[in-house]
Amino acid sequence: MTHRFSPATEACLKRAGWxxxxxxxxDHWESLLRAANNPVHASVVDFLREFGGLRVVHPHHRVPGKQDYFHINPSIAAKEFPIREDGLYDDNERVGAPLCAIGTACRDYMLLIMDAAGKVYASMDDYLFLVGNSGFEALESLCTPHEWAEIPQLRESSIYRGS
Incomplete structure (x- = not known):
């Protein structure tokens, strides 16, 4: 798959080893994700094959002169977040698709998750953001200043069945 990154994003990725x-x-990430009942989409495997294991340091988007980082690593996501299927239930419901953990962002404060179409989201507490419509767009959005679109919460009655 051919993709072009901005010079700033490409530099961040290359410093990380890409x-x-x-x-x-x-295979080790696929096993971990399956054990946690995450749907291991082809988009996830393809993305991890090229970018898995990277810790990418980039300029902080809101604090000039500071650095931030993200991991493309489901093992780190599993340490930091409840990635079991039931732990992702609310986010799955909000986007209308099953999601799979792929890493962490914002100094491990946000969980990065991907759907079967390759869209990448960042989740923290009750917040959910669309980071990119593809893994490549998400990497660009993570490495350079971009505003992420917040995914609205569902009404409580639609989250809790039987209400």
């Missing part, structure tokens, strides 16, 4: 055509094994 190069065009990079390919890493994903």
């Amino acid at each position: 190069r065009p055509g990079r390919s890493v094994r994903t």
Whole structure:
């Protein structure tokens, strides 16, 4: 798959160890995700194959002169967040699709999750944001200043069945 990053994003990714055509094994992450009942979409496997295991340092978007980072690593996501299917239930409901953990963002304060179409979201507490319509767009959005679209919460009665 061909994609072009901005020079700033490409520099951040290369400092983290990425190069065009990079390919890493994903079986250990796939096993971890399946054990947590995460749907391991083809989009997730393809994304992890090229970008999995990276810790990407980038300029902080809101604090000039500071650095921030994100991980593309389901193992770190599993340590920091309840990634079991029931832990992602509210986010799945809000986007109308099953989501799979792919990493963390904002110094591990946000969970990065991907749907089967490759859209990437960031979740923290009751907040859910669309980071990018593809993994590549999400990486660009994470490395350079972008505003993320917040996904609205569902009415309580639609979240809790039988209400």
